[in-house]
Amino acid sequence: MYVIYINDRPLALLSKTEHRTGALAQEILNSETHLTAMYSGKPRTLLHYADMLEKGSPKVVSVAIVAKDLGDLWKDFQSHYRWLPAAGGVVRHRELDKHLFIFRRNFWDLPKGKIDKGEDEPTAALREVEEETGISDLTLGKALPTTYHTYRNRKEKRVLKPTYWFEMDTSQSALVPQVEEDIEIAEWRTISEVLAGPDPIYKSLRFLLEQVL
Known part of the structure; x- marks a missing residue:
């Protein structure tokens, strides 16, 4: 399915x-x-x-x-879409027992981004987490379910974006949100707090995070 x-x-x-x-x-x-x-x-x-x-x-x-x-x-x-793969991380802080979230374009989100040419999925996921949040001390864990969403690009062409997710953990607490990518906040929070909170989170991520809980 x-x-x-x-x-x-x-x-x-x-x-x-x-x-x-x-x-x-x-x-x-x-x-x-x-x-x-x-x-x-x-x-x-x-x-x-x-x-x-x-x-x-x-x-x-x-x-x-x-x-x-x-x-x-x-x-x-x-066959109706341009395939544009991405990768990202569900990052847990070992001491805080909280997960890393970013707030971007009025939604809570997870750090992720497009896979560059020549990269494999885990390498891209680690790179994107570091670029978007400033975390360099990351330990890669198991692969999580892939999510899929579609959108239209500037030429109104259909794009299908699979995002390959990986568990990661770290002891690094300091976060630096990448403002160039419209990230307003990078924050350690519990998954249950984000899912129950009033601010929106994409349904694909909600479905993913409910499997992590």
């Missing part, structure tokens, strides 16, 4: 087997605003559902598309 966030709304791609066994996370579903559709095998039809979520209709806030072959469905979905 793949869950892609479009305008902060989930579009799930899943196989018939996954659909039968209820693999789709219950928190994504709301019977009144959720739409499930069988894939016709025609790639153009996928844009109908993507556009529905992108436009922000209050009637449909989540979509699941079910196919016999998930690999073919995923390949057809990707």
Whole structure:
């Protein structure tokens, strides 16, 4: 199964087997605003559902598309987008037992950024955390679930951005937010505090962090 966030709304791609066994996370579903559709095998039809979520209709806030072959469905979905991979870190402070968050463009976020040519995912994740928050003393941990979201670039072209996440830890407390990347605050906070707080956090990150708790 793949869950892609479009305008902060989930579009799930899943196989018939996954659909039968209820693999789709219950928190994504709301019977009144959720739409499930069988894939016709025609790639153009996928844009109908993507556009529905992108436009922000209050009637449909989540979509699941079910196919016999998930690999073919995923390949057809990707064919409509430019692939732009990124990597980032979920960083825990060893002594404080808190995690690193940044506040950017009115949302709580995690440090992440585009993977440079020739980089692998862990190297890019470590580099981005250091650049965005000033932490150089980092220990890389295990890989976490990949998140996916879409957006339009300046030429109105569709972009699909996978973000490869890694656990990291550190004993370094001082933080230096990268203002050039519109980061206003870098702060050590508990995950539960951020998820329960009044300030917004992207749903893809909420889903990721709930698995870290």
